[in-house]
Amino acid sequence: MEQAKQELKTSVRRFRDLDDEIRVINKRVFDLREKRKIAEMEIADYLKSSHFSQHNVMELEDGSRIKIQRPQTWSKGWSLSKKDLSSYVANYFATTRSPTADDCFKYIVQEEKSRSIANEFKLTRFIRDENIENE
Secondary structure, eight states, X not given: OHHHHHHHHHHHHHHHHHHHHHHHHHHHHHHHHHHHHHHXXXXXXXXXXXXXXXXXXXXXXXXXEEEEEOXXXXXXXXXXXXXXXXXXXXXXXXXXXXXXXXXXXXXXXXXXXXXXXXXXXXXXXXXXXXXXXXX
């Protein structure tokens, strides 16, 4: 029994130490993401200029590429709350003569897609062999 307690303590300490390390790394990642967002906004300010209006991809010296998606040309990811889903379903059935599950699904996707059109630039970096056309 004493040996089991000691092994448990050792495992708990290892868990705690790893958890502490993950927390430090996550804080660093959060800070880096904030800095990257600021750099992205700076780039977007340049891309708004007519000089760069035709740029859709930037080739970088390390072989990576940055895909540029302009405002109103892409949709943000989305998810539905139960309340929104209920509202969409109610609206669909209130305005449709012969409802089907497939048409209801298409209606919900179309409604949400129109609400999720982005009003900002999106920059996505691809490393070397990643296929930019598939994104």
